[in-house]
Amino acid sequence: MPDTTALPSWNEGPAKQAVLDYIDAATTPGPAFVAIADRIATFDNDGTLWSEQPLAPQFDFVFRRWGQEVAADPSLAGTQPYKALVERDMSFFAGVETQDPETIKTLLAAFTRCWSGVTPEDFDAEVRVWLETVKQPKFDAPYVELVYTPMLELIEYLKVHDFRVFVCSGGGRDFMRVFAEQTWGIYKENVIGTAAEYRYVGGRIVRAELALGGLNIGPGKPEHIFAQTGRLPAFAGGNADVDIEMLESAAFALIIKHDDAEREFAYTTGADAAFTRAEELGWTVVSVKDDWNIVYARVETV
Amino acid sequence: MPDTTALPSWNEGPAKQAVLDYIDAATTPGPAFVAIADRIATFDNDGTLWSEQPLAPQFDFVFRRWGQEVAADPSLAGTQPYKALVERDMSFFAGVETQDPETIKTLLAAFTRCWSGVTPEDFDAEVRVWLETVKQPKFDAPYVELVYTPMLELIEYLKVHDFRVFVCSGGGRDFMRVFAEQTWGIYKENVIGTAAEYRYVGGRIVRAELALGGLNIGPGKPEHIFAQTGRLPAFAGGNADVDIEMLESAAFALIIKHDDAEREFAYTTGADAAFTRAEELGWTVVSVKDDWNIVYARVETV
Numbered sequence: 001m002p003d004t005t006a007l008p009s010w011n012e013g014p015a016k017q018a019v020l021d022y023i024d025a026a027t028t029p030g031p032a033f034v035a036i037a038d039r040i041a042t043f044d045n046d047g048t049l050w051s052e053q054p055l056a057p058q059f060d061f062v063f064r065r066w067g068q069e070v071a072a073d074p075s076l077a078g079t080q081p082y083k084a085l086v087e088r089d090m091s092f093f094a095g096v097e098t099q100d101p102e103t104i105k106t107l108l109a110a111f112t113r114c115w116s117g118v119t120p121e122d123f124d125a126e127v128r129v130w131l132e133t134v135k136q137p138k139f140d141a142p143y144v145e146l147v148y149t150p151m152l153e154l155i156e157y158l159k160v161h162d163f164r165v166f167v168c169s170g171g172g173r174d175f176m177r178v179f180a181e182q183t184w185g186i187y188k189e190n191v192i193g194t195a196a197e198y199r200y201v202g203g204r205i206v207r208a209e210l211a212l213g214g215l216n217i218g219p220g221k222p223e224h225i226f227a228q229t230g231r232l233p234a235f236a237g238g239n240a241d242v243d244i245e246m247l248e249s250a251a252f253a254l255i256i257k258h259d260d261a262e263r264e265f266a267y268t269t270g271a272d273a274a275f276t277r278a279e280e281l282g283w284t285v286v287s288v289k290d291d292w293n294i295v296y297a298r299v300e301t302v
Numbered sequence: 303m304p305d306t307t308a309l310p311s312w313n314e315g316p317a318k319q320a321v322l323d324y325i326d327a328a329t330t331p332g333p334a335f336v337a338i339a340d341r342i343a344t345f346d347n348d349g350t351l352w353s354e355q356p357l358a359p360q361f362d363f364v365f366r367r368w369g370q371e372v373a374a375d376p377s378l379a380g381t382q383p384y385k386a387l388v389e390r391d392m393s394f395f396a397g398v399e400t401q402d403p404e405t406i407k408t409l410l411a412a413f414t415r416c417w418s419g420v421t422p423e424d425f426d427a428e429v430r431v432w433l434e435t436v437k438q439p440k441f442d443a444p445y446v447e448l449v450y451t452p453m454l455e456l457i458e459y460l461k462v463h464d465f466r467v468f469v470c471s472g473g474g475r476d477f478m479r480v481f482a483e484q485t486w487g488i489y490k491e492n493v494i495g496t497a498a499e500y501r502y503v504g505g506r507i508v509r510a511e512l513a514l515g516g517l518n519i520g521p522g523k524p525e526h527i528f529a530q531t532g533r534l535p536a537f538a539g540g541n542a543d544v545d546i547e548m549l550e551s552a553a554f555a556l557i558i559k560h561d562d563a564e565r566e567f568a569y570t571t572g573a574d575a576a577f578t579r580a581e582e583l584g585w586t587v588v589s590v591k592d593d594w595n596i597v598y599a600r601v602e603t604v
Contacts, residue, residue: 040491223499223501
């Protein structure tokens, strides 16, 4: 029996019903039962668990650091991705959405080079300063306060039903791990993302100038999920073209539709192919405007 | 208060007492308390959770496969590691214990090449056949029945005390994941080992001819543990020189001493440096002969 008090921030409607029906069927003996060991749920982060406009939060973090690097060494401004940053040419970074191999290679190289030699403690401290001081422009709030309340309820509901919930984002694994436990209630080991390799030298873990696997987008998502868990997801949630493969690989898929310009943002950039695929495969479309009665508990209760 | 009914297969003595005291202190408010989020325990597999004599079980599995490859293509017999296998030159494989870079490179290349293009389903089936048909020569039993009962009790005791238990072996991650849940009660995602990269192609996960990170031995152990979990272990157990760095990185370390020729095996090969380090750092030494009243429940209850 579905729990009628579940997911209070979700309006009654087909999206909420589809989620509750799937979880009910997966946890009830019968043809759609999912063994507890197989109950893996994976969620994208940017645009799925928190707002990604006007700029994905991690780009904000990374751009500030790259800006410092260019200030210290102006010659960097002649090479990508620093050139695009200095010239405010955001079209360069759209190469991530289109999964352009050259853009990805350039970004991955800059990402690994930038924090090479850094210890986890120093990296964590850097992320914490960003978390505490930088505010998202529209809501004048730290990014971590712009996590979607309905999605936190969904994570909790899945956990109560013996799903092991993972976050699987194109963003940096180590960046997300800094706030994962406090913000999502998800242990660091359940955070999958783009990652650098580490070396154990002189009794310490230090970042190397190498990526561990590729950028965690597109086919990289099921690849990283399988590497981390030994399974593909039973339940997955995303919002963009870079989530297509992860959503395809799951038994149940939901996709967030950003259609609420007032309470959040309205945009379809980087998500057209995903919505076409959603229609073809019958994924559950979650409209921010229609399906959620609260977007951010923090903003709306102030 | 330590639980006096805990770890029944462990004899009363300093090793059992040290384990119980650590876990008691780690879970009791006070100076040695360990936050629940930080309660990561990691165990080596070969020689720590199951017997590794006369041959580490995964070598048995891999050698059979390589033997088939040589039979199909006799020209392989001229190159390593096939040459050593054909000539029964086990000294070549000792290069793993001494962490010789050339041996490691050669083995890793053969390991990734051998199953390149294989799906997880096919690999799992191959491992299951091996598990069900191959018997360890001394005990005439499948290798999975030669898992140490006292270590299974310790894993369970740690889990009851809110430790998240991981296995971290030089052996293949995907090999261990086939039997991890049934044998150890540990989810696949808590198994860390030497691993290949995977590609998601045409809606399927397929093994690539590339390693994901290096061989999971020596410094590779804390490196892989950090990559998988975002932490270094609070509690770790091992038995060999290739475990030294993992044991050093933990707050509490135990090391298994194989000194029971009758009930198991007596050997110190590949463990001399580890026992020197154990003395220097005060690791808890667990004697199979003195500290365990049962080695394998399966063998001794038949």
